[in-house]
Amino acid sequence: MITTVTLNPAIDKTYRIRELKCGRIHRVQQVTEAPGGKGINVAKVLHRLGQQVVATGLIGGYNGQRICHLLDEMHINHDFCRVSGESRLCLNMIDDQGVGTEVLEPGPAISPAEWKRMKDKCADLAKQSSFVVFSGSLPLGLDQSAYQQLVHLVQQSGAKAVLDTSGAAFRAALDACxxxxxxxxxxxxxxxGANMLTREEIGQVIQEWHQHGVEWIAVSLGAEGAIVSRRDAGAWLAIPPQIEAVNPVGSGDSFVAGFVAGLAEHRSLEECIQWAVACGAANALEERAGEIVPDRIREFNPQVKLVRLSIT
Ligand SMILES: Nc1ncnc2c1ncn2[C@@H]1O[C@H](COP(=O)(O)OP(=O)(O)O)[C@@H](O)[C@H]1O
Ligand SMILES: O=P(O)(O)OC[C@H]1O[C@](O)(COP(=O)(O)O)[C@@H](O)[C@@H]1O
Structure with missing residues (x-):
């Protein structure tokens, strides 16, 4: 089983708008709604790929109920911790040129008692899981060490932790390897804290994280693909097929799902990378985040180019 942890789930709303202008009234041409937050997107893609998955995290209020209902409709198993606050809405407004503007609410404030229940649930689910995927921002009230605590706890039980977050929460979690x-x-x-990074500087930071004990590192580069590195095996640049992207929101989550599905099926290193990149590209062709078409992945897989890099 694979567990995905979304500490800050959302209802993802996508608005199609002719032209977005600050200070103006906008009439929405089309609205779509999906259960979201990064870990939930990962769960949706893993489910599409035929993996046994459970989505957990902190969920609350009417939006929380709606997220669970939408997951039930998709037949995705979930086991969330209820909190007293309201889960958030995340808006993505896409104009006629295909340019997306995201507005992400902060999410509810989490109490110490709610956090304790989340840690207990994570520990229970980790015992039944080969991989536990942690994705997305932290809701209010949680310490920046939240992922560090969960990664530590999960890996103690023998499951492998996969992390996709940012900022101080990411840096702190590196200590848990x-x-x-x-x-x-x-x-x-x-x-x-850098504006620009050369390929060499990316290589240096990858080395540093490997030395910390991280086995796999993927730095995703949007339409340009990803640099993927495995400790003691070297690095690759993975180049996706060229596509006309519809909505790339959730491509990072789809990448993670494809990669973890490959690992869970004991695929070769090259196959895991190709699956990840193919899933990211397939997601970018869909209106809704995390709703990939499996046939597209089969089509894109052989089109993903792998170039060996000498950065590590
Ligand atoms: N426009 C695109 N065309 C082809 N592949 C894409 C496109 N956007 C994303 N991808 C694929 O999805 C992966 C993750 O996308 P990225 O935008 O880097 O992640 P995130 O959503 O975390 O910002 C990329 O590494 C790439 O393989
Ligand atoms: O948890 P965060 O970092 O606030 O991000 C939430 C948003 O990220 C998404 O999961 C999309 O993430 P990516 O485009 O980075 O894959 C949306 O579904 C959601 O609205």
Whole structure:
């Protein structure tokens, strides 16, 4: 079983708008709604790929009920901790040019008692899981060490922790040596406090994280693909097929899902990378985040190019 942990789930609303202008009234052409937050997107893609998955996290209020209902409709198993606050809405407004503007609510405030229940649930689910995937931002009230605590707890029980978050929460969690991390390039820049990064500088930071004990590192680069590195095995640049993206929100989550599905099926290192990149590209072709078409992955898989890098 694979567990996905979303500490800050959301209802993802996508608005199609002709033109977005600050200070103006906008009439929405089309609205779509989906259960979201990064870990929930990962769960949706894993489910599509035929993996046994449970989505957990902290969920509350009417939006929380709605997220559970939407997951039930998709036949995705979930086991969330209820909290007293209201789960958030995340808006993605896409204009006629295909440019997306995201507005992400902060999410509810979490009490110490609610956090304790989350840790207990994570420990229980980890005992039944081969992989536990942690994705997304932290809701209010949680310490930046939240992922560090969960990664430590999960890996003590023998499951492998995969982490996709940003900022101080990411830096703190490195101390717990997650099995895999997947920041995008902007997140790496933010973590290092750097505006620009050369390929060599990315290589240096990958080395540093491997030395910390992280086995797999993927730095995703949007339409340019990803740099993927495995400790003691070297690094690759994975280049996706060229596509006309519809909505790339959730491509990072789809990448993580494809990668973990490959690992769970004991696929080769190259196959895991190709699956991840194919899933990211397949997601970018869909209106809704995390709703990939499996046939597309089969189509894209052989089109993903792998180039050996000498950065590590
Ligand atoms: N426009 C695109 N065309 C092809 N592949 C894409 C596109 N956008 C994303 N991908 C694939 O999805 C992966 C994750 O996307 P990225 O935007 O880097 O992640 P995040 O959503 O975390 O910012 C990329 O590494 C790439 O393989
Ligand atoms: O938890 P965060 O970091 O606030 O992000 C939430 C948003 O991220 C998403 O999961 C999309 O993430 P990616 O585009 O980075 O894959 C949306 O579904 C959601 O609205």
């Amino acid at each position: 997650p099995f895999m991390v997947k920041p995008n390039l902007d997140e790496v820049r933010q973590i290092l």
